Amino acid sequence: MTGQPPEPLTAQAERFAAQLTNVLNLTVCDSALLRVAEAPDGRFFVGQIPPTATSPTLEALKGEPIPITGFESTLFIGANWRFGPSSTGHFLKTEWSQFGLFVPTRKAHRPVFRLEVDVSGSQADWRLAHIQVHGESESLGEVWGYRQAKDPKSLPRLHLPVGGFRYRPCLEDFIEFLVDEGLVPGKANWREALEATRAEYRRGQLWTLIVKNPNVAREALASLA
C-alpha cells in the first residue's frame, strides 16, 4: 500500500498478532499473547493459542479467553481471526473473526456479546459483520408475538448490522466501547495505546474503498479543486 513490495503473508500475520498483543496488554489485559497458526494456501488462524502448544488441536486453535486486568477470574476478552489471501494474493483478508466479552460458567466461558465477521457462504453484505447480544429481551418477545412468528429467534440469534464488511469496527473500537461503557477498567493512557493501530486499520480500509470505487474518489478530489 506504500509502493513497497508487500511482506510475505506469514510475516503480515505475525506482525498483526504482535501489534494486537501489544494493544491488548497496554489497554485492558496483562497476559495477552496472540499467536499465529499457519494452514495451507495462505490461510492463518490468530488467537490466544497457548505458547506451549507444539502440535495443533482444535482447542489450541480456538485459543483461550484473555483475562481482564484486575478481574482475572471473572471477565475475559475473546479474540480470534482467520485470514486468507486477498484477491491479489499480496495481503491478508479477514475471512472470519470474532471478539467478545466473556464470563466463566461451570461448563465454559459464555459470551455477553460478540462482534463477528464471516464472509463464508452467500450472506447479504449487512450480515457479513454483525453483533450478537447474548441476553434476553421481553420487548423482542412482544414483537414476535405481534408477528405471530412460528419460529421466533431469541436475541442472541439476531445479527445486528455494523455497516457491512468494509465499515466494521475493529478490536480497538471494541476495547474502547468496553472501557467507555464501564464494563472493564482501562489502564493508564489506554486510549492513546490503541490509536496508532486503529489508524492503520482505518487507513487500510479507506485505501481499499478508494481502489474499489475510483469514480467516487475522482469526484471527491474534483470537488476539492
Place this chain on the structure above:
Amino acid sequence: MPTSVEPLEVSLDELRKLVDDLLQRHGISNAEFDELGRSEELLDIDPLLDFVYKSVWPLLKSNDRPAA
C-alpha cells in the same frame, strides 16, 4: 511479557482428522453439524463446536476434494 511466539503449522488433513474426531465424540454427522450450525445451536452444546463450525469448517469445505 513477550509479544510474539513461533507460528504453529497445521495441515488440512490434520484439521479434517481433528474435526472428524470432534464430531464423532459428540455423535454428530456432517449433515447434522451443518444444520445445527445454521440454526446457531452449537454454542449451547459446546463452544468448541461453534468455533469449529464458523472458523475451521468453511476452510475444509472450500478445500473439499472432488469425489473420485
